Amino acid sequence: MPEDMVATTPKPGTAPAAAPGPRAYVQEAAGLVLLLALAVGCFVILRPFLAAILWAVILTFSTWPIYRFLVKRLGGREGPAAVVMTLLVALVLLLPLVILGSRLAEGVVGLAEGIRSLLQQGPPPPPRWIADLPFLGPDLTRAWEEMAHDGAGLAESLRPYVGPARDWALAQGAALAGGIFETAVSVLTAFFLYVHGTAVVRMADAVFRRVAGDRSRRLMEIAGSTIKGVVHGVLGTALVQAVLATAGFWVAQVPGAFLLGFLSFFLSLFPGGLLLAWIPAAAWLFAEGQREWGIFIIIWNLLVVGTIDNFLKPYVISRGGSLPILMILFGVMGGIIAFGFIGIFLGPTLLAIGYSLIQEWGKDEDAPVPGGR
Known part of the structure; x- marks a missing residue:
């Protein structure tokens, strides 16, 4: 006798299980609606x-x-x-x-x-x-x-x-x-x-296991390595830009060159933030009659300090994960457009998780079929 028939055959002396009635379906639907309403309410409060x-x-x-x-x-x-x-x-x-x-x-x-x-x-x-x-x-x-x-x-x-x-x-x-x-x-x-970091990680791991199954640990590792790469890329690029900006201010003999360079590190974390550091410096040089050095500050910050992050940041971020540099570049730019400054982290992380899932599904499709067929 087939196993499915054995599993569904009721034992002698027992009545077959009754099929769930309409009332059970209504209760289940009401529970899902309440759960969805609770999720929406929590999102509205935390938004x-x-x-x-x-x-x-x-x-x-x-x-x-x-x-x-x-x-x-x-x-x-x-x-x-x-x-x-x-x-x-x-x-x-x-x-x-x-x-x-x-x-x-x-x-x-x-x-x-x-x-x-x-x-x-x-x-x-x-x-x-x-x-x-x-x-x-x-x-x-x-x-x-x-x-x-x-x-x-x-x-x-x-x-x-x-x-x-x-x-x-x-x-x-x-x-x-x-x-x-x-x-x-x-x-x-x-x-x-x-x-409470350890407890939060355990809870997140349990939630991801329910959603993604056995792939949850791998996806969390990918997200973690991508975030580390983005942090290193953002902070490392900001440090390089601050050093270059400080060198330019020092060469042009701008007062407070090292203070401006220190502020440049934090200003470079925000889109267009470096303008707040070098435009006043260039304006001061022009006001003092040092137009050559003022032009130097403008060219140095526009062509060197302000553009190096377009190449250095994606490269450093790509070293922290398996995502190609082109995808990192798309993730950073698209993330900023979609989510603002926080998109620098979200964009590459989401693309890295999606890229990993596509790779794993591709490997599953290419896996040999048991029996050689």
């Missing part, structure tokens, strides 16, 4: 903090070896080690952003005063180096002098742009304040991840 939570996970994962070292040095006490580690992360990430925000606020106030003075009194006489510019020097000098003599006309021509410029400055200030708040939430979340 404003998702980026901060992802940042906290990345920070905790990338600095976990340092945390375990602190735990050993403190006699196995995880609480004090988590406090020390959180303070270190806040010192490295949060403090520079706060300093940068205060400096930018002072700069915006000074810029507003300068614009108000420009509208009321007109521009100062043109500097001498403008007249020495080839081809355009005399024309620029003549136009500058005309504007200086016609302060009312200049004020009237610039007035339509004052409102949009003010709105843009306020928007940038709000974005910076939001970034500082998000970083503060990430640092606070990282503290709890340090304390």
Whole structure:
């Protein structure tokens, strides 16, 4: 007798199991609806903090070896080690952003005063180096002098742009304040991840096993190695850019070259952030009459410092995983477009997991069939 028939044949003296009725299906459907509603509610509540939570996970994962070292040095006490580690992360990430925000606020106030003075009194006489510019020097000098003599006309021509410029400055200030708040939430979340990191990893492993089965451990390893590669690529590229920017400031004899280089390390982590470091330096050089060095700073930062990350970052990230460099480049660029700055980490990680799944499924298809057929 076939096994399936034996398995389904009821034992003597027992009634066959009754098929689930409509009421059971309704209860099961209601349970699924409630579970879906709960998931949606949790997502809506956590949505404003998702980026901060992802940042906290990345920070905790990338600095976990340092945390375990602190735990050993403190006699196995995880609480004090988590406090020390959180303070270190806040010192490295949060403090520079706060300093940068205060400096930018002072700069915006000074810029507003300068614009108000420009509208009321007109521009100062043109500097001498403008007249020495080839081809355009005399024309620029003549136009500058005309504007200086016609302060009312200049004020009237610039007035339509004052409102949009003010709105843009306020928007940038709000974005910076939001970034500082998000970083503060990430640092606070990282503290709890340090304390409960082992339990969180066990829970994540159990969830992934239910979803991905035997492939879960492999996928987690791929995600971990990709995140490490991205962290090393982002921080390593930022360090190289900061060193190159510092060298340029030092050669051009810009005051505070090493401080500007230190700020360049953090500013390079944000798209277009390096502009906040080298544009004021170039403007100072032009104002001091050192136009050659000002042009050097512009060319050096545009062609060298600002472009090296397009090649160095994908290469370093690809060394940390099995994803090709082209896919890394697509992952970084597409991730930034889709998710913002956090997409630098999400894009390559998602592509690496998808690439690994495609490779494994391809191997399964090519596997020999038992019996040689």
